[in-house]
Amino acid sequence: MGNYLTVTAAQDAAAGTDNEGAQIPHKTIISGAEALMKSLLAENVDTIFGYPGGAIMPTYDALYDYQDRINHILVRHEQGASHAAEGYARASGRTGVCLVTSGPGATNLVTGIADAIIDCTPMVCIVGQVKSTLLGTDAFQETDVMGVTMPICKWNYQITHPDEVPEIIAKAFFIAGSGKPGPVVIDFTRDAQVAMMTAPFAYKKCEKMLSYRPRLVPKKEQVEKAAELINNAKRPYILFGHGVLISQAQEELKAFVEKTGIPCASTLLGLSAMDVNHPLYVGWLGMHGNYGTNILTDHADVIIAIGMRFDDRVTGDSTKYITQAKIVHIEIDPSEVEKIKKTEAPVIGDAKESLLALMPLVNANNHSVWRNEFRKYESEEHQKVTLRDLDGIGELKMAEVITRLSDKTNGEGCIVADVGQHQMVAARYYRFKNPHSYIASGGLGTMGFALPAAFGAKVGAPHRDVYAVIGDGCFQMTLQELGTIAQNKTPVKIIILNNNFLGMVRQWQQLFFEKRYSFVELQNPNFVMIAKGFGIDGHTCKTREELEESLDKLIDFDGPYLLEVMVEKETNIFPMVPSGASVSEIRLD
């Protein structure tokens, strides 16, 4: 994992361990809690998203003396901390850090941990725990955090002695950020925070572990076999995913498609790894992805999957998905290969290293006839879907809002979407120019992700303009984080696309449950008044005529801003692959 930032706050300030001792010369033996602070500094941590409480208080006390070097952000709910850390990580490429108390503090993190494991987001969660002598006694605020988080984290560990701190924190950051990134949970007992280390603090970064050694550079034989398949293909097709962004392989991907002339499509989380205006980029995949990109997976003869995992939202019925083509799968996690699809040529390695290794072995090509097949479907989709979404008749539609936002921001914004129809519209209509510009909860589909994640993204990438695109339902899941945004004066731009419905569920009920609308209509609060209550300015846009001015106001406002846009209540998102159908059954209406 690299660092995506060109501008990094406070990173250089974290100078490691040597001159730390110089500042506090009288203390050579420190507590576990202070050892944690020094360890975080040694890992160049500049930001922590957290919330204090009983079992983590000794650590918060140590933090008091480190406020000048570590920016602790007090969230309003631990779930907010977890999504903020995810947003921070995905916008910056660095590991997000959460600090919370035991029991309810820890369980409130669980949704974010589950979200981070499935979307491969590097995160280190430090969780207070009761004194080690009380473990297993149902002590106040004792939850078996190891047990609860075991199935949903990449690694977890319980620290019960202060001497363990430097080594375990070093491992935590190494595991979270390397290979296929993911969340690590450190359960830190209160006594280990309070007790003094038995030796002076010393920190050594973890660079390898016996039992965990992700392969970065692929094996030569695998690369050669893949190259041969690619060179002999008549209708090759690249499907790329989040792995390209995680390994920072966007330039290599571009060079690869330009040399080979192979059309490429993105998964939802791969969005923005390729400039959407690139002639070899044909669109995105999956349930609400583009028309031709889905259908033509059935016509390709070689599929080159890069940093993607054949999620069922991409494959539809996986037994009917890619039955004719041979698959080359570039993937860092060996357990993903052949998990869903039989694979002719696995290439186990980092996306960037693998593409670099393949590059000299693949022939320059053009594939123009094959590429033109995508164009046919594109024009049909444009006629049937895009023109309808953007017809400008009747009530204002979500698609118009995102299209205008995209135009006005020149496709250069960082879009953090929540979950539902608005998420799909944001993915479809924003014209992404730069990498790391679409951040959403893909694998878990966590409603409430966007507001805290957008905040975290802005903290992690302060030079970017961050737009949170949120549904009226989602917003009410984590709206308390407006308080965090206000307190930190973080200029996040919030757009609520208000259709007064849990729109995505309503769409399914309309299409697949005979329009039996079962608990999907919302009586919404006054969102602007709520924002104002938190000290965040905003207004509501009710008509098409107000849209231009409203977006300008949002974009130009100096500080956080909330724009609520009233949109058509019963819009449906197309194209759509009905759940459980094969991708060739994709519908345009």
Added chain:
Amino acid sequence: MTNYTICVFTENTIGLLNKITIIFTRRRINIESLTVCETERKGVSRFTIVIKHEKRDEVEKIVRQIRRIVEVLAVFGYLDDEIVYNETALFKISTPMDAKPLDVEFINRHHKAWVTYWGLDYVVIEKAGSEKEIYDFFNYIKPQGILEFVRSGRIAVGRTPQGLVAYLPDADWEFNL
């Protein structure tokens, strides 16, 4: 249904058993037997897990999923003919009276089972072997009246000339000697 014996080599840390069994429960696979011990290498544990499954490729996926756990050093999945394996069973029976004497010689010679304890009121016989051999002996001894019967999980070594050394990552391993 085919038997698969999965051997997992791990670092010896708390909670690892959980991390491994979660993978089976999540896929609704019943574990037939599970045995854990430290190996000839200090700090390296060996799990021997037996499952029954219809599809080889599903078992291969499980093997890869287990490999993914951070503390796991190596994983192997074997069919029965790829390993030498054994189990041990203990039988507790009432000390035979004159009416039902115990043919210890026959037990030793024919069943390869040994009396490990002979007391005034009960006797413990140990029988090692395959599942089938153990159940053959079970049926043989049943008329004596079995007070308690316990069978261990399977332990197995691969039918290859290599030792573990060939598979574990390079390191300065300490040996348990």
